[in-house]
Amino acid sequence: MVEIKTDAALDAMREAGRVVAQALEAARGAAAVGVTLHELDEAARTVLREAGADSPFLGYRPQFAPTPFPAVICTSVNDAIVHGIPDGYRLRDGDLLSVDCGAVVDGWAGDAAVSFTVGTPRPADERLIEATRRALEAGIAAAVVGARLGDVGHAIGSVGRTAGYGIPADFGGHGIGRRMHEDPPVPNEGRPGRGFPLRHGLVIAIEPMFLAGGSDAYVTDDDGWTLRTANGGRAAHSEHTVAITEDGPRALTLP
Template sequence: MVELKTDTSIEAMYAAGQVVARALTAVREAADVGVSLLELDELAHGVLREAGATSPFLGYRPSFAATPFPAVLCASVNDAIVHGIPTGYRLRDGDLVSMDFGAALNGWVGDSAISFTVGTARPADLRLIETAERALAAGIEAAVVGNRIGDIAHAIGTVCRSAGYGIPDGFGGHGIGRHMHEDPGVPNEGRPGRGYPLRHGMVIAIEPMLIAGGGDGYHEAPDGWTLRTNDGSRAAHAEHTVAITEAGPRILTERR
C-alpha cells in the first residue's frame, strides 16, 4: 500500500533528510587515505546524536539477512555495490567508495547515498560516478505527477545502459516515510508508462547502482550483507529521497 504524505509530513521528512545530508557531507570531507571505515561510521553516528536522530540502518534485519546490520553507515569499497559493513579497513589511494546513510527524526526517515574517490582518482571511476549521478538526475526529472514508476526506471536504465554499465538485477529504490522501506518499489530499469502512477504526496528513494564491467551479476560476501560484483569490476551508487509534488520533484536529502 502506497501512503501519500501531507505537506506537513514532507516538511518533517525534509528535516530528517537534512540530517542525512549533513552526515554524508561530513563523511566525504573526512574520507582520506589512512582513515578507517569504522572511524567514518563513528563520525556519522555523531551527526545523528547531535541532531537527536536515530539510525534506521543499525540493527535492521530484513528477511534475507542472517544477522542485524551492525552500523549506521553502509560503506562499500571498490567492487562492493551496496550494504558494505564498516570495518577497520583503512582507505587507500585510488579507492572508490560508496556511502549509504539514513536518519530517523521525529518518526520520519531520510535515505541517501554518494560515491566518490579517495586520493588519486582513476578516470574510469570518475566516469562511473558521473554516470551514476546523471542516472539519478534523470530519475528525479521523471518523478513528476502524471508519470509512472516505469518512467523513472526507464530514465535511469537508459543512462546506465547507454554508457555501457551493468545494473544489479533485482535492486533499486523504494518508497520511504515512517519506515525506511515502503511501497512502491522503484526499479533501476523498466518500461515507460508502466507501474504505479505518481501522485502528489508520494515520497520515494531513487537509487541507481552501476557495475563498471557491464554485467548485472553480483554475489553476497561472507559477512552476509555486502554485495560484490561477480566480475570484480568497480561499482557506484547514488541516491536521494524525493517527494513528488504538484510543483515538481523535491529532493529532501539535497546536500548544500
C-alpha cells in the same frame, strides 16, 4: 500499502533529509587515505547524535540478512555495490567509496547515498560515478505527477545502459516515510508508461547503482550483507529521497 504523505509530512521528512545530508558530508569529509571505515561510521554517528536523530540502519535486519546491521552507514569499497559493513579497513589511494546513510527525525525517515574517490581518482571511476549521478538526476526529473514508476526506471536505466554499465536487477529504490523501506519498489530499469502512478505526496528513494564491465551479475559476501560485482569490476551508487509534488520533484536529502 503505499502511503501518500501530507504537505506537513513532506516538510517533516525534509528535516530528516537535512540530517542525512549532514551525516554524508561528515563521512565524506573524514574519508582520506589511512582512515578506517569505522572512523567514517563514527563521524556519521556524531552528526545523528547531535541532531537527536535515530538511525534506521543500525540494528536493521531484513529477511535476507543473517545478522542485524551493526552501523549507521554502509561503506562499499571498489567492487562492493551496496550494503558494505564499516570495519577496520584503511582507505587506500584511489579507492572508490560509496556511502549510504539514513536518519529518522520525529518519526520520519530520510535515505541517501554518494560515491566518490579517495585520493587520486581513476578516469574510469570518475566516469562511473558521473554516470550514477546523471542517472539519479534523470530519475528525479522523471518523477513528476502523472508519470509512472516505469518512467523513472527507464530514465535511470537508459543512462546506465548507454554508458555500458551493468545494473543489478534485484536491487533498486523504494518508498519511504515512517519506515525506511516502504512500498512501492522503485526499479532502476523500466518501461515508459508502465508501473505505479506518481501523485502528489508520494515519497520514494531513487538510487541507481551501476557496475563497471557491463555485467549485471553480483555475489553476496559471507557476512550476508555486502553485494559485490561478480566480475570484480567497480561499482557506484547514488541516492536521494524524493517527494512527488504538484510543483515538481522535491529532493529531500539535498544539503
